[in-house]
Amino acid sequence: MPKLQELQDLTVQVRRDILRMVHKVNSGHPGGSLGCTEFMVALYNELMELKEGFDMDGKDEDLFFLSNGHISPVFYSVLARKGYFPVDELNTFRLIDSRLQGHPTTHEGLPGVRIASGSLGQGMSVALGAAQAKKLNKDSKLVYTLHGDGELQEGQNWEAIMYAAGNKVDNLISTIDYNGQQIDGATEDVLPLGNLRKKFEAFGWDVVDIKEGNNLEAVINGMKEAKSRTGKGKPVCVLLHTVMGNGVDFMMHTHAWHGKAPNDEQLENALSQNPETIGDY
Amino acid sequence: MKKYIDQGKNDTRSGFGAGLAELGRSNPNVVALCADLVGSLKMEKFIEENPERFFQIGIAEANMMGIAAGLTIGGKIPFTGTFANFSTGRVYDQIRQSIAYSGKNVKICASHAGVTLGEDGATHQILEDIGMMKMLPGMTVINPCDYNQTKAATIAIAEHEGPVYLRFGRPKVANFTPVDQKFEIGKALMLSEGTDVTIVATGHLVWEALIAAESLEKQGISAEVINIHTIKPFDGEAVLKSVKKTGCIVSAEEHNYLGGLGETVAGYLATTLPTPQEFVGTKDTFGESGTPEELMSKYGLDNKAIEKAVLKVLKRK
Numbered sequence: 001m002p003k004l005q006e007l008q009d010l011t012v013q014v015r016r017d018i019l020r021m022v023h024k025v026n027s028g029h030p031g032g033s034l035g036c037t038e039f040m041v042a043l044y045n046e047l048m049e050l051k052e053g054f055d056m057d058g059k060d061e062d063l064f065f066l067s068n069g070h071i072s073p074v075f076y077s078v079l080a081r082k083g084y085f086p087v088d089e090l091n092t093f094r095l096i097d098s099r100l101q102g103h104p105t106t107h108e109g110l111p112g113v114r115i116a117s118g119s120l121g122q123g124m125s126v127a128l129g130a131a132q133a134k135k136l137n138k139d140s141k142l143v144y145t146l147h148g149d150g151e152l153q154e155g156q157n158w159e160a161i162m163y164a165a166g167n168k169v170d171n172l173i174s175t176i177d178y179n180g181q182q183i184d185g186a187t188e189d190v191l192p193l194g195n196l197r198k199k200f201e202a203f204g205w206d207v208v209d210i211k212e213g214n215n216l217e218a219v220i221n222g223m224k225e226a227k228s229r230t231g232k233g234k235p236v237c238v239l240l241h242t243v244m245g246n247g248v249d250f251m252m253h254t255h256a257w258h259g260k261a262p263n264d265e266q267l268e269n270a271l272s273q274n275p276e277t278i279g280d281y
Numbered sequence: 282m283k284k285y286i287d288q289g290k291n292d293t294r295s296g297f298g299a300g301l302a303e304l305g306r307s308n309p310n311v312v313a314l315c316a317d318l319v320g321s322l323k324m325e326k327f328i329e330e331n332p333e334r335f336f337q338i339g340i341a342e343a344n345m346m347g348i349a350a351g352l353t354i355g356g357k358i359p360f361t362g363t364f365a366n367f368s369t370g371r372v373y374d375q376i377r378q379s380i381a382y383s384g385k386n387v388k389i390c391a392s393h394a395g396v397t398l399g400e401d402g403a404t405h406q407i408l409e410d411i412g413m414m415k416m417l418p419g420m421t422v423i424n425p426c427d428y429n430q431t432k433a434a435t436i437a438i439a440e441h442e443g444p445v446y447l448r449f450g451r452p453k454v455a456n457f458t459p460v461d462q463k464f465e466i467g468k469a470l471m472l473s474e475g476t477d478v479t480i481v482a483t484g485h486l487v488w489e490a491l492i493a494a495e496s497l498e499k500q501g502i503s504a505e506v507i508n509i510h511t512i513k514p515f516d517g518e519a520v521l522k523s524v525k526k527t528g529c530i531v532s533a534e535e536h537n538y539l540g541g542l543g544e545t546v547a548g549y550l551a552t553t554l555p556t557p558q559e560f561v562g563t564k565d566t567f568g569e570s571g572t573p574e575e576l577m578s579k580y581g582l583d584n585k586a587i588e589k590a591v592l593k594v595l596k597r598k
Contacts, residue, residue: 057356065351106383114354116383119374125344126379129351129359132336136312137355156375159341163348166339 003046007216009277010081011041015247016280017077017090019270022261025094028102031257032148033074035179035214035242039146040078042219047227049141054084054111062141063130065115067123068148068177069103070259075113076100080281084112087281121154123147124174128160131172142230145174150182153191158203164235165204173226175238178213181255196239206234213242248273282498282506283473285457285491291428293449293485294392298323299428300435301360301390305331308358308439314349315362316342321451322362322392342367346375350385358439359387365394365448366407373413380444381417388438389414393451394424395535396563396580397485397573406568412540414446415513421466422513424448424534424542426487428456430510433464441466448484450535452573455488467511469519475505478591479523482533483509483542486561486582490533493587504591512542517549524550529557529594533587535577538562557597559590 014037022028044050048062066075073093080087085099092098099108103118115126123145131143151157164172176196184190193199200207206229210222219240226236244258245251248270251262262270304311305327313327314336328335336352338345342363349359361368368391369376380387391410398406415422421443425431431449438445472487473494482490487508494504505523509516524530530550532543538560550556563580577583 057354059355063354115350115385116378119378122343122347122375122379125347125375126351126354128344129348130354131351132348133352133355133357136333136357139355156341156343156347159339159344160347163338163341163344167336 004217007041007045010045011037011216012274013277013279014041014074014077014081015274016271016276018073019248019262019267020280021073021077021090021093023267026261027094028073028261029070029259030073030261031181031244031251031255032068032071032177032179034248034251035244035246036071036074036146036177037247038214038216038219039175039240040074042216042223043144044078044082046220047223048144056114058114059137059139060141062144063114064144065123065127065130066104066117066146068120068146068151069117072102072104075104079112085110090281120148120151121156124157124160127172127174128164128169131169134171142227143172145172147174147176148182149176149178149180149193149196150187150190152176152193161200161203161205168233169235170231170233172235173230173238174235175240177242178239179242179244181244181258183255183258185255200237204234205237206232207237207239209239209241211241213240214246282475282494285472287455287457289456290453291456292451292453293425293428293431294321294451295323296425296428296431297390297392297435297447297449298326300432302326302330303436304439305334310356310358311360311439312336312352312357313360313362314338314345316340316345316367318363321364322390324362342372343375346372347379349387350379350383353385353387360390361387362390362392364405365391365410366405369410369413370407377417381420384419385444386442388445388447390435390447392449394448395450395485396568396576396582397450397452397535399451399573399576400570402570403567408537408563408568409540410448411512411534411536411542415545419443420513421445421511423466423511424484425510426484426508427454427458429458429460429462430464433462434510437464437466450485454485457488467514467516469516470508470510471519472506472508475503475527477503477527478595479505479507479520479527479530480533480587480591481507481509481520481530481542481546483512485535486533489582489584490587492584493591496584496588497591502591502595509542512545515545515549517553520546520549521553524554524556529598531559531561531587531590531594533561535582536562537565539565557594559594561586561590
């Protein structure tokens with residue numbers, strides 16, 4: 001995989017972007033963003049088939065919907081680094097008059113975003129509609145989604161999960177960021193999710209586990225495996241085992257950094273663990 | 282006053298079904314979704330003629346709203362169908378985030394609105410939906426008055442880019458608007474000119490307003506009747522022009538007086554030409570089981586209630 005080093009470099013740079021964005025405005029959600037960095041970098045730079053430019057309909061290209069909108073920092077960084085909008089615009093995250101709202105929205109016309117998300121549990125339904133539209137349009141491209149694991153506590157997901165299998169929506173790959181953490185603590189303590197693999201399978205989905213969700217190569221291989229299972233009559237679920245706050249030692253293995261920004265010292269420490277690669281914004 | 286003739290009682294939901302069927306033939310981008318109420322929403326014809334463009338969602342309205350939002354990505358024009366209660370209150374946040382805030386071209390088609398749903402009772406009789414929907418930025422809110430107008434409105438909203446809430450009902454009611462009348466979103470319809478009082482009505486209450494005006498005419502009172510089929514965007518100019526002539530107004534709707542048409546009228550006139558107004562609507566209450574006629578009478582939503590409100594507002598001029 002010749003591109004792997006390039007993607008590794010991009011991953012580190014995206015981490016820096018995330019940390020600097022939330023630090024600047026002293027708000028935002030670094031934990032989940034850092035945990036999903038490898039996934040988002042791989043998705044946009046190795047896995048998805050994308051057209052040049054951006055249009056809302058996204059015909060004849062793969063689509064991605066971020067359901068857990070609070071991890072907007074990683075989404076914005078990856079979109080900017082992919083060329084959807086100027087990288088410098090990351091400077092405006094969460095500021096007044098910015099297109100980079102706290103949670104992603106179509107409202108300000110930011111290229112790359114096709115739905116508002118933030119109020120949890122809605123992304124899979126939207127993705128199902130987009131996937132059905134692709135089938136009506138004889139468009140063979142795929143629809144990807146990302147959800148928090150705690151987000152699965154929202155009931156609408158299970159309406160969507162039931163519908164997807166019942167209607168054989170097999171052009172959909174829904175990934176669960178399986179980090180076991182949510183705002184109030186471990187999912188196991190807040191509201192246990194039970195056996196997610198068995199739950200998805202019982203609903204009629206094909207399930208792929210990516211055990212090393214913060215290993216770029218493992219993510220790419222696992223997602224390619226997931227992709228190979230599309231078009232076979234079943235929606236595909238990826239259980240992406242990640243560590244919240246990955247790549248910054250003091251942010252890992254805790255829910256403390258779900259929605260908290262680092263102070264100046266903490267930022268310096270965090271950035272020193274992720275030295276600049278392709279250039280800061 | 283101008284006389285209107287009932288061409289034969291029919292339900293507004295059948296007007297929706299007929300309009301949807303016509304759209305199925307004329308607009309290949311129109312798709313329909315339903316949450317297990319196909320028969321109640323009269324969607325059978327569309328489904329029979331366009332099975333590949335129909336999505337049966339099951340009893341999962343939140344999922345339906347999200348799927349509808351997603352179908353617009355790819356150029357479809359989704360029409361969702363379920364009862365008004367399950368089209369609004371049950372799924373308010375889904376509509377707010379995935380449809381309204383996201384600016385999606387979804388048509389939320391809501392039957393069985395108000396107390397005329399009848400015997401099923403208050404759990405199903407939503408009287409707050411206009412208020413909820415009109416508060417959403419960018420949402421168009423339409424409540425047509427009869428079969429013909431509901432059919433025309435259904436066809437018209439497919440041509441409008443943006444989210445729309447289309448509200449209609451269950452019972453068979455007078456069908457009196459011209460069969461070929463084009464529906465113009467946001468344009469109030471003058472039904473009968475008068476000089477003493479303005480009556481603005483929406484939905485099932487429009488016919489009741491015409492009956493009331495006829496009775497008032499016999500008492501020597503000249504009532505102007507305006508059909509406000511579109512609550513948002515509101516045709517304030519039409520109302521202002523009328524009250525400049527009459528000097529008082531009665532609003533009439535099958536909805537809580539809080540949050541409905543009457544409140545929109547009052548808000549508009551408060552900032553343009555403060556005018557004595559009486560509200561015909563439910564008075565901050567839930568409905569109950571009963572026949573549509575009994576409920577319209579008990580909750581003060583019939584022509585007698587409108588007449589009474591007119592007599593009251595005339596004294597305040």
